[in-house]
Amino acid sequence: MHPDEHTARVQLAACYRVFDLLGWTEMIYNHITLRLPASVSGERKEFLINPFGLHYSEVTASNLVKINLKGEVLDGSTHPVNPAGFTVHAAIHDALPDAHCVMHTHTTTGLAVACTEAGLAQNNFYSAQLHDMVAYHDFEGITVHAEETPRLLANMGTKPLLILRNHGLLAHGPTLALTFVRLWTLQRACDIQVAQAGLGRAITLSPEVAAKTTYDSFQFDAQFGAGQDVLDALIRRVDKIDASYKL
Secondary structure, eight states: HHHHHHHHHHHHHHHHHHHHHHHHHHHTEEEEEEOHHEEEETOEEEEEOOOTOOOGGGGOTOOOOOETOOOOOOOOOOSSSHHHHHHHHHHHHHHTTOOOOOEEOOOHHHHHHHHHHSSSOOOOOTTTGTTTTTEEEOOOSSOOGGHHHHHHHHTTTTTTTTEEETTTEEEEESHHHHHHHHHHHHHHHHHHHHHTTTOOOOOOOHHHHHHHHHHHHHHHHHTGGGHHHHHHHHHHHHHOOOOOGOO
């Protein structure tokens, strides 16, 4: 195995364990995918995905499945791949050159916000860091039909975060760490929004304040590894509990 593929496998497996640590799991469902670097696959678009049937706590570097954009297994794995994960993730990896990582969740508060007509509210510290970064796609059923993906991609445009209405949250980015910190910020914004909803009318933030907050947040984040420091800290927590993901 190419050393860069091994590194990618360990990083992705660690991220699955981080999701488990945070409670971002949905039994055996949902996905984090990571496109392999050109040093491994050249111009071919190949990516790693979780083996369908395993809980996130069971994902390891060696049991991740390597597939291409057609969903064909490339590493001899005997594990199946969930069509719902392959269909959307492959379309995003294929269409967006910088979408090296794609994450999708069905967290309770993320899905709750996705079910609201207004969507994400611009009324808290975390949503203010996502000014003009969130797109929306209407629910069309379980995402196993390739004919939906052009509409999903058109609705997403170039925005790195997508709220799948009545469904959940999705993020993509050029690195696993940056994708994670973007999704974490969106998730945190949803947590606060749901908690606040029962307390009365919220204080809405102006677009100008939100734009400034987003700019300042990105300047700060860039100084600390674009999410890598955050992810590394969480992986250290995982290592203290169970480092078997490295196998």
